[in-house]
Amino acid sequence: MILTIQERDEMLSQLNDNQREFLNHYLVRSRRTAFANAMAKEKGHHVPDHAAPEDIEALLDDWIYTGYKDAGTISPELRCECGRSLRYQHEVKNRKTGEIKKFGIEHLKEHLGIDAAIVATIKKGFEAIDYELDEILLKIANDWRPAPDAYSVADLPEQLQQQLSLGLPLLDKQINMLRRKPVVRNASPSxxxxxxxxxxxxxxxxxxxxxxxxxxxxxxxxxxxxxxxxxxxxxxxxxxxxxxxxxxxxxxxxxxxxxxxxxxxxxxxxxxxxxxxxxxxxxxxxxxxxxxxxxxxxxxxxxxxxxxx
Structure with missing residues (x-):
């Protein structure tokens, strides 16, 4: 984590509703991807880089990540399966049984019964996503602006179009992706x-x-x-x-x-x-x-x- 929780909360409070909604959606999809990746690879599946969470989840028949809630502070309104009050409550669903579980990230292993190594991988993935959020917030604080030709990239992905249109900075990894992005064509040989x-x-x-x-x-x-x-x-x-x-x-x-x-x-x-x-x-x-x-x-x-x- 680059920012403290207090610093992050302060920076997020300065964004407008549309910007916060976009970032929240990004966080959920990114965590879904990190969670599904760890679960799929543990089962021996070969998962391509940059696969969408929906595609990875198609390989799974047990737990998938469905979202989280942030109470803003530790609150009895959000509780772990063990009964502890939480600020951040994560939610997963069993694709086979439909069972839903809600917990704090520290109790992931206890409530899902998954291997400690998988839990460590999931936590590491979630931490990397927090770093990305901090990167965006710090770029906003430093008055980041896109390059003049950012909008002229061929087939600019819809997510990046929306991100830029909302005035949100691109991550370094997104910028690097655009620098090497090819023209996408439908017609192609075998x-x-x-x-x-x-x-x-x-x-x-x-x-x-x-x-x-x-x-x-x-x-x-x-x-x-x-x-x-x-x-x-x-x-x-x-x-x-x-x-x-x-x-x-x-x-x-x-x-x-x-x-x-x-x-x-x-x-x-x-x-x-x-x-x-x-x-x-x-x-x-x-x-x-x-x-x-x-x-x-x-x-x-x-x-x-x-x-x-």
């Missing part, structure tokens, strides 16, 4: 060719420069490339039906969909040396052939995010 290529992965394209979204080849040894060329010859009818159901239910990560096929639909768990499922390029190809107007967003070199129009 991913199958790129996955099986032995070419090295190219450097990120500069902003507004032409960029081939299928050029994220994984550097494979020659022997591995030969092996890959004999697999991934398309999805079965059952797999195609499952992919459509996931996409239409809002699961946008092709990587997560691939993991769900392996876990729930009997797809062979074959992977590239980087850990990416070999079924992944077939999933991408099928989605883009089935939904011609779907919005495609490249998530680094390891995932593609799909959004229905």
């Amino acid at each position: 991913p199958k060719t790129s996955e099986t290529s032995a070419a090295s992965e190219p450097a990120s394209a500069p902003i507004l420069e032409e960029f081939d979204l299928w050029s994220w080849t994984e550097p494979e040894p020659a022997a591995a490339v030969q092996e890959v060329s004999n697999v991934g010859n398309g999805l079965t009818a059952a797999e195609q039906a499952a992919v459509k159901q996931y996409v239409e239910n809002g699961v946008g990560s092709a990587r997560v969909i691939s993991e769900l096929l392996i876990r729930d639909h009997g797809t062979p768990d074959r992977r590239y040396i980087t850990g990416k499922p070999q079924i992944y390029p077939d999933v991408c190809q099928f989605i883009e052939q089935s939904y011609l107007d779907i919005v495609v967003e490249l998530n680094g070199t390891e995932d593609r995010k799909y959004t229905m129009r």
Whole structure:
């Protein structure tokens, strides 16, 4: 934590309602992501960087993070499962049973019965999110202003558009992301060719420069490339039906969909040396052939995010 609780409260009180609402929404989604990431990785799932919390939660069948309340001070109105009065009350829900639990972060392990290492990972993730809030508040205090060309970045994400329009500073990590953001196009060649290529992965394209979204080849040894060329010859009818159901239910990560096929639909768990499922390029190809107007967003070199129009 960079700021004390008192300093943070004072800075937040100086923001308008829309700014506070945006930051609260950001905190909840970020904590959902940190919580789901820790739970999914503990179960052995391969989670791509920058995956949306909804996509990660699709891999889970037990506890997911649903939000928190801040009473402003320690209050009997907010209590832990143990009965202790709280200022910050976190809430989780069991996807299988529907059970809801509310507690202080220090009692996460006791009330959910999860491993101490997972609890430590979740707490570390929550602390990193607090640092991000402090970074934004300190930038406001120092009269931060966006670069003159910030709004001209191709396909500026909606969240960043809203953040800037509310007069809220960008995080350093968001600025770095924009500096290497490529142009996003819907039309693209088959991913199958790129996955099986032995070419090295190219450097990120500069902003507004032409960029081939299928050029994220994984550097494979020659022997591995030969092996890959004999697999991934398309999805079965059952797999195609499952992919459509996931996409239409809002699961946008092709990587997560691939993991769900392996876990729930009997797809062979074959992977590239980087850990990416070999079924992944077939999933991408099928989605883009089935939904011609779907919005495609490249998530680094390891995932593609799909959004229905």
